[in-house]
Amino acid sequence: MATRVFVLLGTKKGVFILESDAARQTWSLRGPFCETWPINHAIADPMTGTIHAAGGNEWFGPAVWKSVDFGRTWTHSSEGLAYPANDDAIKSVWSLGARGTRLYAGVQPAGLFVSDDGGQSWSHIAGLRAHPTAPHWQPGGAGLILHSIVVHPDDPDQVWAGISAAGVFHTADGGATWTPRNTGTRCDFLPEGERYPAFGQCVHCIVMAPGMPNRLYQQNHCGMYRSDDGGLHWDSIEPGLPSSFGFPAVAHPRDPSTVFMLPLNGDTAGRYVPGGQAAVWRTRDGGNRWQALREGLPQNNAFFGVLRQAMAVDRLHPAGVYAGTNTGTLFASADEGERWTTIATHLPPILSVETLVADG
Amino acid sequence: MGRPDIGDARIMVVLPAALMRLFPGCERQPAVAAATVGEMVDALDVRWPGMRDRLCDSRPRVRAHINIFVDGERATLETPLRPGAEVFVMTAISGG
Numbered sequence: 001m002a003t004r005v006f007v008l009l010g011t012k013k014g015v016f017i018l019e020s021d022a023a024r025q026t027w028s029l030r031g032p033f034c035e036t037w038p039i040n041h042a043i044a045d046p047m048t049g050t051i052h053a054a055g056g057n058e059w060f061g062p063a064v065w066k067s068v069d070f071g072r073t074w075t076h077s078s079e080g081l082a083y084p085a086n087d088d089a090i091k092s093v094w095s096l097g098a099r100g101t102r103l104y105a106g107v108q109p110a111g112l113f114v115s116d117d118g119g120q121s122w123s124h125i126a127g128l129r130a131h132p133t134a135p136h137w138q139p140g141g142a143g144l145i146l147h148s149i150v151v152h153p154d155d156p157d158q159v160w161a162g163i164s165a166a167g168v169f170h171t172a173d174g175g176a177t178w179t180p181r182n183t184g185t186r187c188d189f190l191p192e193g194e195r196y197p198a199f200g201q202c203v204h205c206i207v208m209a210p211g212m213p214n215r216l217y218q219q220n221h222c223g224m225y226r227s228d229d230g231g232l233h234w235d236s237i238e239p240g241l242p243s244s245f246g247f248p249a250v251a252h253p254r255d256p257s258t259v260f261m262l263p264l265n266g267d268t269a270g271r272y273v274p275g276g277q278a279a280v281w282r283t284r285d286g287g288n289r290w291q292a293l294r295e296g297l298p299q300n301n302a303f304f305g306v307l308r309q310a311m312a313v314d315r316l317h318p319a320g321v322y323a324g325t326n327t328g329t330l331f332a333s334a335d336e337g338e339r340w341t342t343i344a345t346h347l348p349p350i351l352s353v354e355t356l357v358a359d360g
Numbered sequence: 361m362g363r364p365d366i367g368d369a370r371i372m373v374v375l376p377a378a379l380m381r382l383f384p385g386c387e388r389q390p391a392v393a394a395a396t397v398g399e400m401v402d403a404l405d406v407r408w409p410g411m412r413d414r415l416c417d418s419r420p421r422v423r424a425h426i427n428i429f430v431d432g433e434r435a436t437l438e439t440p441l442r443p444g445a446e447v448f449v450m451t452a453i454s455g456g
Contacts, residue, residue, distance in 0.1 A: 004383035035381055057377065058454040059425045061416040076382065077410060082418035 010039035011350035044356035056092025097149030106146030140164030181231030209256035237287025296340030324350030
């Protein structure tokens with residue numbers, strides 16, 4: 001059987017799935033799934049192909065959906081996905097992470113849950129919300145959300161979590177205790193002299209470099225950063241980019257020095273691509289130099305953004321890159337961003353993009 | 361869970377289609393034994409595991425955009441139910 005390439009979209013109106021072969025030139029589209037619930041993040045297990053989709057419905061609350069047949073049929077569960085009685089009710093599930101068969105779910109209001117039975121039931125990792133800074137966490141524009149979950153590939157006790165707007169937190173003991181890891185990241189929205197606090201940063205997205213667990217990349221509300229010590233210290237990698245604002249950051253599947261970002265024109269300037277001209281920006285050297293990749297992307301009157309979980313790569317050679325807009329368009333490149341084509345239009349606002357490559 | 365002493369005090373529930381789609385095999389008008397709305401939700405959850413989470417949050421209370429009507433009045437989990445009562449579960453105006 002030939003290689004099948006899937007692109008999973010979480011949208012404001014359910015999950016959509018695009019499918020192609022290894023050439024990634026023609027695509028078919030299926031959906032919407034998950035009863036058109038808003039889905040913030042859909043991921044696939046690269047070993048089994050099982051899809052999990054996280055979201056929340058205004059009527060029926062938060063849940064994680066599951067499909068074991070590439071989206072044909074779905075079930076859902078929120079068993080255990082709750083804070084104690086009289087505490088805040090969970091509004092929505094924002095992000096999913098996986099390490100082997102273990103699943104993590106980040107929720108709103110910010111907290112982290114874990115499942116060891118394939119998403120059937122969930123347990124609260126209470127240590128994070130027990131952190132002494134938690135009463136001071138401030139919601140960002142999308143609410144107080146835990147949106148980035150980065151797991152250590154070799155150490156099951158290490159997890160990084162990104163919370164808007166509390167910053168990056170790290171655990172080395174499986175979630176019992178957490179420490180902020182925000183040194184070097186700015187808060188331009190605070191008074192001068194107070195812009196480098198221990199926590200309270202508006203982190204937008206964190207990702208890990210492949211094969212280098214201590215190298216993290218971060219898109220922040222206020223800048224782009226790289227850390228080479230697991231987030232203990234962050235260095236700005238903004239020079240050469242058109243703005244310091246954006247949402248997604250995506251690491252190359254094999255090269256720890258290659259990262260894709262999609263800067264927007266600014267937090268109070270409309271939050272669309274600068275000048276109405278779309279570009280994905282790529283570095284090949286860890287953020288020292290940046291290149292704008294525009295071929296095939298709209299260069300006139302483009303007023304969209306790409307949200308924090310709405311850009312992804314696949315693991316093929318060369319790597320495919322995908323960017324879904326908040327106006328329902330999906331752009332794809334089969335050559336690491338050199339040339340782009342539009343592979344879906346007129347979809348609901350795209351909230352997340354992930355890929356799955358199933359070998360025959 | 362339903363109380364053991366309520367015997368045949370069954371009530372009729374009318375469920376919304378959007379909820380039924382989440383639970384394969386779900387009936388539109390199930391009859392359950394319950395003396396309060398909370399017991400009714402518990403009984404529904406026994407028949408269709410997970411339904412409580414769709415109707416109630418974890419505080420616990422009826423979700424903000426779910427309306428449960430008993431005798432024409434919006435109910436809470438504590439609202440009592442007389443034997444034979446008809447309870448309407450409805451999705452409120454919401455979305456975007």
